[in-house]
Amino acid sequence: MASGNRPLSPHVQVYRPQITSVLSILHRATGVFLTIGTLFLTWWLVSGLYGPEAFDTAQGFLGSWFGHLMLWGFTFSLFYHLGNGVRHLLWDFGWGFELPQLRQSGMVMVGFAVVLTLITLISAYASAGG
Amino acid sequence: MEMRSSLGRARGLGTANEGVHHWWAQKVTAIALVPLCIWFVFAVISLMGADLDTFEAWISVFGNALLMILLVLVLFYHAYIGMQVVIEDYLQGAARTAVMIATKFALFTLGVSCVIAVLWLGAWG
Numbered sequence: 476m477a478s479g480n481r482p483l484s485p486h487v488q489v490y491r492p493q494i495t496s497v498l499s500i501l502h503r504a505t506g507v508f509l510t511i512g513t514l515f516l517t518w519w520l521v522s523g524l525y526g527p528e529a530f531d532t533a534q535g536f537l538g539s540w541f542g543h544l545m546l547w548g549f550t551f552s553l554f555y556h557l558g559n560g561v562r563h564l565l566w567d568f569g570w571g572f573e574l575p576q577l578r579q580s581g582m583v584m585v586g587f588a589v590v591l592t593l594i595t596l597i598s599a600y601a602s603a604g605g
Numbered sequence: 606m607e608m609r610s611s612l613g614r615a616r617g618l619g620t621a622n623e624g625v626h627h628w629w630a631q632k633v634t635a636i637a638l639v640p641l642c643i644w645f646v647f648a649v650i651s652l653m654g655a656d657l658d659t660f661e662a663w664i665s666v667f668g669n670a671l672l673m674i675l676l677v678l679v680l681f682y683h684a685y686i687g688m689q690v691v692i693e694d695y696l697q698g699a700a701r702t703a704v705m706i707a708t709k710f711a712l713f714t715l716g717v718s719c720v721i722a723v724l725w726l727g728a729w730g
Contacts, residue, residue, distance in 0.1 A: 503691060510684040510712070516677075517715045520722035523657055530657040538654060550646070557642055560635045567632065595646055603653040 495574075498581045502559045505552035512549045547596060554591040558584040627686050634683040641676040648673075661726050670727040674720055681716035685709060 490496055515537070522533035536542050562580055565571055571580050648669070652660060664670055688708050696704055 506684075506687050507691060510688055513681065513684060513712070513715055517718050517722075520673075520719050520726075523660060523726045524722055527657040530660065534654060534656075553642060553646070557639060561639070564632065564635065595650070599650045599653055602650050 494581050495577055498559065498584070502556060502563075505556040505559075508552050509549065509556060512545075512552075515545070515549075547592070550595050551588060551592045554588040554595075555585075558587045558591075627689070631683065631686050634679050634686070637675075637679045638683060641672065641679060644672055645676055664723060664727045670723050673723050677716055677719040677723070681712050681719075685712045688712070 519533050519537065522529040537546060562571075562584055565580070571577065648663075652663060655663070664673065685708075689705065692701060692705050692708065
C-alpha cells in the first residue's frame with residue numbers, strides 16, 4: 476500500500492490538553508515505558524545463568540537509588556496501564572462513554588494507580604526491612 | 606458487470622482482516638495480564654534483594670515457573686502489538702519499516718531469553 480506523505484494520525488499538539496486526552500496519551504507513554512522495562516526483566520532473569528556474581532550485579536543495580544527510582548516508575552506505570560486498560564475493556568462493552576463518566580472513571584483510575592503504587596512500595600520496603 | 610458480491614470484495618481487506626485479529630489479541634492478552642501482573646508484583650516484592658540460591662529455589666517451584674513463563678509470553682505479545690500500533694501512528698516510510706522490524710526482533714529475542722532463563726534456572730539451577 477502506498478504510504479508516501481500521508482499525514483500521521485494523532486495531532487496531539489493542536490489540541491488543548493484535557494483530562495481525556497492526557498490520560499489517553501499517558502496510556503501510550505506508560506505502555507512504551509513498560510516495554511523498555513522488559514529489558515530489565517530480561518537482564519534480571521538471564522543474569523542468573525551467568526552465575527551468582529552476575530545475579531548479584533543485577534540485583535545490586537535494581538537495589539541502587541537509580542534502580543529504585545526506575546522501579547517506582549515501573550510500578551506506577553504498571554498500575555496506571557492496568558487501570559486504564561480495564562477502563563478500555565469497559566468501553567469495549569459500551570460502558571461509560573458520556574463525558575461526566577469519562578472524567579469520573581479517569582479520576583478513579585488515577586486514584587487507583589497512585590494508591591496501589593504506594594501500597595506496593597510500602598509492602599516492598601517493609602518486606603525488605605527498610 | 607461486477608461479478609463479485611460486496612461481501613466478497615470487503616473480505617480479507619483492511620480492518621476486516623488483520624485489524625480485528627490484532628484488536629482481539631490486544632484485548633485477550635490484556636485480560637490475561639491483569640491477574641498475571643498482580644501475581645508478578647507480589648513475586649518481585651518477595652524476591653527483593655534475594656541471592657541466586659533463593660531465586661533458583663523459588664523458580665524451581667512448578668507454579669512459579671509456569672506463571673513466570675505465562676507472564677513473559679503474554680507480556681511480550683501484548684507489548685509487540687502495542688508497539689506496532691505506536692510505530693504505525695508516529696513513523697512512516699523507511700523509518701517505520703526499520704523501527705518496526707528492529708522492535709519485533711528485539712521483543713522476540715528478549716521474550717525467548719526470558720523463557721530459556723526460567724526453564725534453565727528452574728530445572729538445572
